[in-house]
Amino acid sequence: MDNNQRTAEESDRASVSTRSVEIAVALILFTLGAIVVYDSYRLGSKWASDGPQSGYFPFYIGLLICIASVVTLAQAVRAKSGAGKPFVLWGPFKRVLTVLLPAALYVLCIKFIGIYVASAIYIAIFMIWLGKYSWWKGIAVGVVINAIFFMMFEVWFKVPLFKGELNPLSFLGY
Amino acid sequence: MVELSALFDGFAVVLTPFNLLLMMIGIVLGVVIGVLPGLGGANGVAILLPLTFTMPPTSAIIMLSCIYWGALFGGAITSILFNIPGEPWSVATTFDGYPMAQQGRAGEALTAAFTSSFVGAFVAVVMITFLAPLVAQFALKFGPPEFFSVYLLTFCSFIGMGKGSPWKTLASMMLGFALAAVGMDTVTGQLRLNFGFIELLRGFDFLIAVIGLFGIGEILLSMEEGLKFSGKTAKINPKVVFETWAKLPRYWLTSLRSCAIGCWMGITPGGATPASFMSYGVAKRMSRDGGKFGTGQLEGVVAPETAAHAAGTSALLPMLALGIPGSPTAAVLLGGLLIWGLQPGPLLFVEQKDFVWGLIASMYLGNIAGLIIVLTCVPLFAAILRIPFSIIAPVIIVICAIGAYTVHNAMLDIWLMLLFGVIGYTFKKLDYPLAPLVLALVLGDRAEDSFRQSMIISQGDVRVFFSNWLVGGITALALLMLFWPLIGRGLAHVRTVRPT
Numbered sequence: 001m002d003n004n005q006r007t008a009e010e011s012d013r014a015s016v017s018t019r020s021v022e023i024a025v026a027l028i029l030f031t032l033g034a035i036v037v038y039d040s041y042r043l044g045s046k047w048a049s050d051g052p053q054s055g056y057f058p059f060y061i062g063l064l065i066c067i068a069s070v071v072t073l074a075q076a077v078r079a080k081s082g083a084g085k086p087f088v089l090w091g092p093f094k095r096v097l098t099v100l101l102p103a104a105l106y107v108l109c110i111k112f113i114g115i116y117v118a119s120a121i122y123i124a125i126f127m128i129w130l131g132k133y134s135w136w137k138g139i140a141v142g143v144v145i146n147a148i149f150f151m152m153f154e155v156w157f158k159v160p161l162f163k164g165e166l167n168p169l170s171f172l173g174y
Numbered sequence: 175m176v177e178l179s180a181l182f183d184g185f186a187v188v189l190t191p192f193n194l195l196l197m198m199i200g201i202v203l204g205v206v207i208g209v210l211p212g213l214g215g216a217n218g219v220a221i222l223l224p225l226t227f228t229m230p231p232t233s234a235i236i237m238l239s240c241i242y243w244g245a246l247f248g249g250a251i252t253s254i255l256f257n258i259p260g261e262p263w264s265v266a267t268t269f270d271g272y273p274m275a276q277q278g279r280a281g282e283a284l285t286a287a288f289t290s291s292f293v294g295a296f297v298a299v300v301m302i303t304f305l306a307p308l309v310a311q312f313a314l315k316f317g318p319p320e321f322f323s324v325y326l327l328t329f330c331s332f333i334g335m336g337k338g339s340p341w342k343t344l345a346s347m348m349l350g351f352a353l354a355a356v357g358m359d360t361v362t363g364q365l366r367l368n369f370g371f372i373e374l375l376r377g378f379d380f381l382i383a384v385i386g387l388f389g390i391g392e393i394l395l396s397m398e399e400g401l402k403f404s405g406k407t408a409k410i411n412p413k414v415v416f417e418t419w420a421k422l423p424r425y426w427l428t429s430l431r432s433c434a435i436g437c438w439m440g441i442t443p444g445g446a447t448p449a450s451f452m453s454y455g456v457a458k459r460m461s462r463d464g465g466k467f468g469t470g471q472l473e474g475v476v477a478p479e480t481a482a483h484a485a486g487t488s489a490l491l492p493m494l495a496l497g498i499p500g501s502p503t504a505a506v507l508l509g510g511l512l513i514w515g516l517q518p519g520p521l522l523f524v525e526q527k528d529f530v531w532g533l534i535a536s537m538y539l540g541n542i543a544g545l546i547i548v549l550t551c552v553p554l555f556a557a558i559l560r561i562p563f564s565i566i567a568p569v570i571i572v573i574c575a576i577g578a579y580t581v582h583n584a585m586l587d588i589w590l591m592l593l594f595g596v597i598g599y600t601f602k603k604l605d606y607p608l609a610p611l612v613l614a615l616v617l618g619d620r621a622e623d624s625f626r627q628s629m630i631i632s633q634g635d636v637r638v639f640f641s642n643w644l645v646g647g648i649t650a651l652a653l654l655m656l657f658w659p660l661i662g663r664g665l666a667h668v669r670t671v672r673p674t
Contacts, residue, residue: 022604029345036352039367051630054364057622058355061348068345075339087603092398099397100596103390103571107588115579119572123565131564145569149576157225159580 021087026073033065114164120146184531196237201544204244211396215245216502217389220381221577231514236536247548250287263446263482266454270474281414290476292545294483297433299537309495313520318627323648325621334658338605347610353378354618380615381581386591389574391598436484446485453481505616
């Protein structure tokens with residue numbers, strides 16, 4: 001009971017406030033805008049003999065990003081109401097990470113073992129680990145779904161997907 | 175009545191077994207996509223686009239647009255039965271739809287939702303049939319300044335009509351333009367903003383952005399909410415359907431008003447989501463039972479669904495007639511046109527008659543077929559949501575990854591998709607709108623081209639955008655839209671000051 005309560009408290013804790021994320025995003029946008037402005041300036045954002053140069057249009061785009069993000073930044077800094085509102089609670093954020101991090105790992109695996117095998121493993125592990133399914137159910141679903149994808153893409157629509165640098169499915173001849 | 179004969183030619187194009195089959199597949203897939211969290215009209219179409227590369231363009235667009243209709247229908251199922259809007263435009267449907275389901279009137283709510291969706295879409299298609307050719311003919315006179323002013327109008331209306339902070343809309347939109355500028359400059363061939371990375375030569379493909387922003391971002395959001403599906407069962411039988419149909423004519427005024435709101439919001443790029451909210455709000459204010467809205471009023475289902483479908487459908491009008499999409503899904507379809515080798519714009523109506531009228535005819539048939547399919551198969555579609563999220567989530571991520579890969583057969587795109595997913599999640603949480611980003615990413619190069627061409631014509635004089643009544647009028651309208659929040663506030667101020 002005590003333990004349950006503690007985890008409940010922990011999951012109610014805010015990871016960061018909305019305000020700090022708001023500020024961080026505005027700063028990132030400003031940096032991106034500045035990069036665009038810089039590169040457009042480097043390419044030439046003025047007129048050449050044959051008309052506007054390559055950087056002419058993006059220069060103003062970058063400038064607008066900078067202006068918009070500065071205003072948003074100022075609004076976020078000055079905001080009083082709801083300033084301490086949490087961006088996301090720690091518990092739900094953990095759930096988000098349990099999807100995001102394995103997904104990143106999955107994409108990394110695609111490079112080596114290809115989309116089909118990586119997807120089957122990913123679906124199986126996701127089901128067994130997060131869905132608390134028995135291991136054979138997870139593997140069965142993963143394999144069946146990817147067999148369907150394989151038929152659909154390689155056989156019916158003839159759109160070859162990435163099979164990885166190690167190509168574990170090379171024995172199928174596709 | 176040139177339009178009618180053209181339309182009948184269109185029906186002749188559509189009514190082949192192959193196209194009808196694709197239409198059915200499209201609608202069923204669309205409803206499934208609409209029901210599933212994380213897959214929606216825009217990214218569903220984006221993922222399936224690569225499968226159509228080898229099809230004839232007309233068949234391809236029939237299938238993809240039917241996916242779109244299906245997704246529009248599907249959103250209503252989840253919002254009524256599960257109180258989970260499968261699509262953003264069906265949020266307003268949950269207000270009265272879910273209470274009705276709780277009272278055991280799910281069948282009635284669903285029938286009303288599907289029927290009003292159909293009515294909304296039908297009115298919008300009729301409007302497209304007669305208005306689109308006129309707009310296209312008119313637009314044939316357009317030069318670069320006119321086109322740029324229309325782009326300007328599109329983007330200014332996002333800023334002026336958006337609900338959140340206009341600065342965030344601006345930032346999101348300009349980010350789209352900046353991403354569109356990455357890669358080869360289409361005019362001079364110079365490389366821009368790629369900082370020496372060869373992979374960025376191609377630039378950022380908006381299909382990847384759509385799949386990431388809407389697909390992965392949505393999954394992350396659903397995960398955060400920790401979805402627990404506890405739905406009501408759907409029982410639809412002919413008796414309920416006919417009883418509901420007998421009640422619906424009572425709401426003809428609401429329906430008509432919602433159609434008007436939807437068509438207007440669809441043509442100007444407001445899109446289906448604000449249209450459904452606006453229509454719900456107006457219906458609540460105008461209805462005699464306005465006070466009972468939110469407790470399970472049939473009218474509260476009719477209003478948002480009609481408007482959402484009318485808006486979703488009429489978003490294709492500017493896409494067809496001008497080459498300027500009114501919604502992210504229309505933008506994806508536009509991207510499809512480019513990939514199939516068709517040049518979007520007013521000339522489409524002259525050069526690709528079969529394609530345009532085939533598409534318009536398929537809208538009529540697709541919506542009728544859609545209505546029949548959803549009315550008969552609701553329990554099947556609702557069963558999809560009973561599949562646990564721990565199976566659906568990884569499968570959707572896999573589908574998104576495959577979709578992202580097939581666009582260019584590039585590994586980098588899958589990584590970009592994940593990155594866009596994180597951006598989509600953060601932007602959604604901070605109320606940065608995503609639609610302007612996608613539209614800017616699609617239209618960026620073409621808007622820039624028309625701007626630069628206008629500048630070359632005028633030798634750098636900005637007054638070219640006011641050089642005749644047409645371009646001047648559109649530009650003035652654009653500026654009016656841009657400053658609408660300020661003007662509206664000023665008017666409200668004047669109104670409150672006067673009585674004192």
